[in-house]
Each structure stands twice: as structure tokens, then as C-alpha cells.
Amino acid sequence: MSPSALVRPDLRYMASFVEALREGYQRDSLRPETPEAIAAIAAEPEAFVRQQLNPPTTIVLPDGSLGERVPETHLWRVEGDAFLGSVGVRHRLNAVLEAWGGHIGYAVRPSAQGRGLATGMLAEALGWCRANLPLDRVMLTVNTKNIASTRVIEKNGGVLLDTIPHPWIEGDFGRRYWIDL
Numbered sequence: 162m163s164p165s166a167l168v169r170p171d172l173r174y175m176a177s178f179v180e181a182l183r184e185g186y187q188r189d190s191l192r193p194e195t196p197e198a199i200a201a202i203a204a205e206p207e208a209f210v211r212q213q214l215n216p217p218t219t220i221v222l223p224d225g226s227l228g229e230r231v232p233e234t235h236l237w238r239v240e241g242d243a244f245l246g247s248v249g250v251r252h253r254l255n256a257v258l259e260a261w262g263g264h265i266g267y268a269v270r271p272s273a274q275g276r277g278l279a280t281g282m283l284a285e286a287l288g289w290c291r292a293n294l295p296l297d298r299v300m301l302t303v304n305t306k307n308i309a310s311t312r313v314i315e316k317n318g319g320v321l322l323d324t325i326p327h328p329w330i331e332g333d334f335g336r337r338y339w340i341d342l
């Protein structure tokens with residue numbers, strides 16, 4: 162494995178990114194990828210990269226309503242031209258993200274899971290926040306059923322704030338953590 166490095170999304174990784182989607186990599190754990198969405202990305206990879214680099218200012222929330230999308234930086238973990246995983250850093254919280262979502266989200270493609278990548282990606286993303294954002298601490302949220310992500314957060318210094326009913330999944334619970342920068 163080459164030394165860990167997060168990079169900005171780029172066309173050179175898009176063939177592998179689409180492969181990852183077909184393999185089961187999900188950009189959003191609350192919303193499964195559809196074959197139509199994957200086909201649209203595969204058909205216009207340049208447009209997808211442009212959108213990753215300049216995210217829109219609105220977002221369709223899990224309940225279907227339209228919300229404010231705060232400024233966000235997408236960073237990818239790659240190896241050669243292979244896409245392995247992604248981290249999204251929200252530059253600030255709003256009321257929706259404070260209730261659920263937090264500053265940082267990440268995902269690793271299924272074939273690359275279990276190698277410590279997410280732990281390293283979050284550590285690097287925290288470094289990116291220190292260098293680029295005027296924040297003292299960042300919030301992360303995780304479903305209590307997601308043992309792997311809970312470990313990733315705790316290994317990176319996460320301090321539990323509280324456990325709350327999951328705002329988007331009835332019957333589930335979530336944990337909110339702070340990590341000091």
C-alpha cells in the first residue's frame with residue numbers, strides 16, 4: 162500500500178469511481194445508489210467531477226425536502242488511479258447538520274474495507290480541517306449499529322456528546338461525537 166494521501170476529485174479516478182459504485186460503494190449511507198444514478202455519473206464523469214469540486218448550494222434532505230447545503234470539500238483516498246474512498250468535510254454546521262450529519266462524513270469502497278483506510282482518512286481529514294478551517298472542534302454522527310465507523314471515530318479521539326433517536330431512521334439510534342482539533 163502506498164503512503165496515505167487524500168486528493169481532490171479528478172477525472173483520472175472516475176473509471177475506478179464508477180467501478181466502486183457498481184461494487185456497492187455508497188456516497189450516502191442514508192440513500193442507496195440507483196442504477197440510473199450510477200449510469201448518469203458514468204455517462205458524464207466530467208460533470209460529476211465539476212460538481213464534486215463545486216458543490217451546489219442546496220441539498221435534497223433524506224425526507225425529500227430541500228435544504229441549505231453548507232460549503233463542503235470532497236477529498237478522495239486513491240492508490241495510483243484507483244479510487245478507494247471519500248471524505249466530505251462540511252465547513253460549518255447548520256441546524257440540520259447539528260441534529261444529524263456533523264462536519265465530516267466518509268465511506269470506503271467494499272473491496273478496500275477492513276484495512277484501516279477509514280481510520281487514516283479521518284485522521285487526514287482532521288489535519289485538513291486544522292489547516293484550512295477556523296474550527297476548534299468538529300462534530301461526527303454515527304448510527305449505533307455502525308460498529309466500524311464508531312471505532313473509526315473513537316480511534317481518532319471522538320468524545321461522546323450524546324445518544325439520540327436517529328432523526329431519519331425510525332427505531333434507530335445515533336451517537337454524536339466531538340473531536341477537538
Ligand SMILES: CC(C)(COP(=O)(O)OP(=O)(O)OC[C@H]1O[C@@H](n2cnc3c(N)ncnc32)[C@H](O)[C@@H]1OP(=O)(O)O)[C@@H](O)C(=O)NCCC(=O)NCCS
Pocket residue numbers: 190266267268269270273274275276277278279280281302303304307308309310312313
Ligand atoms: C465505516 C467504514 C468507513 C469503515 O471503513 P474501513 O476502512 O473498513 O475502517 P477501518 O479499516 O479503518 O476499521 C476501523 C475499525 O472498525 C473495525 N471494523 C471494520 N469493519 C467492521 C465490521 N464489519 N464490524 C465490526 N468492526 C469492524 C475494524 O476492526 C477497526 O477497528 P479496530 O482498529 O479496533 O480493529 C466502512 O465500513 C464504510 O464505508 N461503510 C459504509 C459508509 C459508512 O458507514 N460511513 C460512515 C458513516 S458515519
